[in-house]
Amino acid sequence: MIRDLVIANRTCRRFYQDVTIERETLRELVDLARLSASGANRQPLKYIISCDPQKNALIFPCLGFAIYNGQRDPGPPEGERPSAYIIVLGDTEIAKSFGCDHGIAAQSIFLGAREKGLGGVIQGAVKRKELSEALRIPPRYQIIVVLSLGKPKEKMVLETLEPGGDFHYWRDSDVVHHVPKRPLDEIIIG
Numbered sequence: 001m002i003r004d005l006v007i008a009n010r011t012c013r014r015f016y017q018d019v020t021i022e023r024e025t026l027r028e029l030v031d032l033a034r035l036s037a038s039g040a041n042r043q044p045l046k047y048i049i050s051c052d053p054q055k056n057a058l059i060f061p062c063l064g065f066a067i068y069n070g071q072r073d074p075g076p077p078e079g080e081r082p083s084a085y086i087i088v089l090g091d092t093e094i095a096k097s098f099g100c101d102h103g104i105a106a107q108s109i110f111l112g113a114r115e116k117g118l119g120g121v122i123q124g125a126v127k128r129k130e131l132s133e134a135l136r137i138p139p140r141y142q143i144i145v146v147l148s149l150g151k152p153k154e155k156m157v158l159e160t161l162e163p164g165g166d167f168h169y170w171r172d173s174d175v176v177h178h179v180p181k182r183p184l185d186e187i188i189i190g
């Protein structure tokens, strides 16, 4: 079961924007992060959730999407944009660095989202100053990543990355998104 969920949990960047996500659903997803591991159990992460079109419209322009063939994807057009966002913040009054807490939180959230038929993308490419200003985020909170969520519209498939091969993901002419992964025997080195 967990293997199937992990395999299905591919990054997605095109959505059925008209499929809305309730605030309660986002709260349930953040609750999965809340119950996840945290360095020293300090739990320094805080969250801003958005499923409101007006707030979403402030967040979207601050996000960077994938790079294909050396060119940045301008991102999904109106109608295929995420229906919701979870902004992962580090509370600097609790900790000065956040270790890998946000990665664990993001994975918990996306596994939960996948189980609900949703998908999305972890975004580290964020115009942090602009986003902070747009949402008036108090300076004590550091924006770490943004999790964009929606009902997936694109098809994603895993490929095997041959030794020495290109790790970049690609889109084919049918707009199928291919994600190469290194083989198990290459990554277990001892």
Ligand SMILES: Cc1cc2nc3c(=O)[nH]c(=O)nc-3n(C[C@H](O)[C@H](O)[C@H](O)COP(=O)(O)O)c2cc1C
Pocket (backbone or CB within 6 Å): 009, 010, 011, 012, 013, 064, 065, 066, 067, 121, 122, 123, 124, 125, 126, 156, 169, 179
């Ligand atoms: C820490 C982190 C930051 C990422 N930042 C971005 C980003 O800014 N924009 C984007 O389009 N994808 C981003 N991604 C998604 C990766 O490109 C994606 O995970 C990778 O292509 C592998 O695809 P998969 O998630 O389906 O395995 C990020 C992923 C991680 C883990």
